[in-house]
Amino acid sequence: MLRGWQQECAQRVEQKFTYDEAHFFLQATPGSGKTFLAAEVAKRLHQNRQIDLVLCFAPSKEVCNGITATFSKHLGCSFDGGLGTLGKCLTYQAIQFLPESFWQTLSRYRVFVVFDEIHHCSTGSVQANMWGQMIMRRVQSLASYTLAMSGTPWRSDELPIALAKYTNPEGELVVDYQYGLKQAVADGVCRIPKIVLIDNQVESRSQNEGVKQFSSLQQMLKETKHPYRSVVEEPTALKHLLKLACVKLAGIRQQSLNAGGLVVASSVAHANKIAHLLASEFGQSVCVVNYQKERPHQQIESFRHNKLQWIVSVGMISEGTDIPRLQVCCHVSTVRTELYFRQVLGRILRVNQAPNQEAWLYTFAERRLIEYAQRVQDDLPESCSVVTIEPQKAALSDIALIDCEHQSAEALPPQTTETDSLLHNELTPRGSNLSFDTLSFGHFHHRVIKVFQSSGALT
Incomplete structure (x- = not known):
């Protein structure tokens, strides 16, 4: 059954395609159901005999697997590119390796092409990536209809997004339909995030x-040469953050028995040490996924359906990965772009049938992360606003900065244990200034940013 916004958006797509406009750009917040919307559009176009085939592109194999499952179920057929299927999903990386025969086939049929998380594809510059260039040069002219989707439609390098339109001279992104987090929260589609x-x-x-x-x-x-890495890898600080997250997850699991947590680590070594801490210090069940592991996608699929408490990831679960039971997240990666921050936050926003629908993200109070947290309720950054639909401006009162209770009770003891020293040595890279510069932490304190807190925020 379609949600209200999906029904409205599908009608907008049909209307635009009816008037000989072949491209549609959708911006919808992570966790809102973009893939299901795309499958519905494909189904309608096929039933109306407007297309013969469907081709989807996505940023990773994991996201492709999710798209394949959704399209297969909604279209009532397999979606693996085999005989008798309506299409398949490929990664953006695969575009440059497709044989000429593929493009010839595409030219002989009426094809509907879906681009998930289109912001991965840049264009309009000599710095544009190969995927964006191939889309503009080969796919755009051959496809009968295209649907570009993104939950975070901007790039950290500020290059133009492939298939996107911008105002001139302002350079603001033009989208055909927007479904932001504020509306998704009001509709009960996404959870209300709380950022610690x-x-x-x-x-x-x-x-x-x-x-x-x-x-x-x-x-x-700001005033020392210590990098941010020295904070996320410092054992005392890391243990404190993980302890807060474990306590929160335990509380949620009293109501939602299979609720899970995600830790986004900065490196493989960092992830392994975090997993060790979760298991040995806090008695948590945990698995680690990274590019060095065998069959990481199978591990993610297993975690999606089991009852393990934590999954620790290095660049594997940052966007597009659908694990609705995730409700607590620890952002301890050294990647601190707003794009990445929102993608990580999106992993815990998808509503499911569990009794408890809280969503908590834990991170350190670094300048950029503070700014990103305070801007979460803004669906687009200032340099990237909606033109076709008037954006709703949120009031400052919609954000409440509240000191957490029982801070001293939850703080870790100040003494350093043998385990702390061993972990610190293992986490410190050779040649780092941490070999002769050290940090000592005193009293931990934190605040919670509760988005859409005021009663009038959702009106």
């Missing part, structure tokens, strides 16, 4: 600068 920003009064010891004290992580990172 963890801070500390830090003491830095350096051979060159001696002992310095800082009132916050932000001040320490």
Whole structure:
């Protein structure tokens, strides 16, 4: 059954395609059901005898698997490109390796092409990636109809997105339909996110600068040479963040028995140490997925349906991966772009049938992450606004910054254990300034950003 926004958007697509306009751009918040909408559009076009085949592109194999399952179920046939199927899903990376015979076949049929997370494809510059160039040069002219979708329609390198239109001279993105997080929360489609920003009064010891004290992580990172990595890999800080997240997940699992948590790590070594901490220090069940593991997609699929408490990932579950039981997330990656932050947050927003529908993201109070958290309720950044639909401006009162209760009770003890020292040595890269510069953490404190908190925020 279609949700209200999906029904409205499908009608908009049909209307636009009826008037000989072959391309549609959809921006819909992560977790809102873009793939199901695309499958419905494909079904209608096929039933109306407007297309012969459907071709989908996505940023990863994991996302392709999800699209294949959704299209197969909704279209009532397999979707693997075999004989008798309506189409298949390929990764963007595969575009450059497709044989000439593929493009010849495409030219002989009426093809509906769906581009999931189209922001992965850049164009309009010598710096444009191969995928964007191939889409503009080969796919766009051969496809009968195209649907481009994105939950986060902008790029960190600020290059234009393939198949996107921009206003001139403002350079603002033009979309045909927008379904933002604010509306998705109001409709009960997405969970209300709560973002916990963890801070500390830090003491830095350096051979060159001696002992310095800082009132916050932000001040320490600004006034010293310590990189952000030194925070996310520091055992005491990491243990505190994980402890808060484990306590929260345990509370949620009292109502929703199979609720799970995701930790987004900065490296394979970092992920392994986090998994060790979760298991040994907090008694959690955990699995690790990364590109070095055998069959990581099978591990993700297994976690999707089992009752393990945590999955620790390095670049494998950042966008498009549908695991509705995820409700707690720890962002401890050194990647700090707004695009990545929102993609990670999107992993815990999808509503399911569980009794408890809380969504919590834990991270450190670094300057950029604070800014991103405070802008979550804005569906697009200032440089990327909707033109065809008037964007709704959220009031500042919609964000409540609230000190968490029982901070001292939840803080970790200040003493350093043997395990802490061993973990610190294992996490410190050779040649890093951490070999002679050290950080000491005092009293942890944190605040929660509750998006859409005020009563009038959803009107």
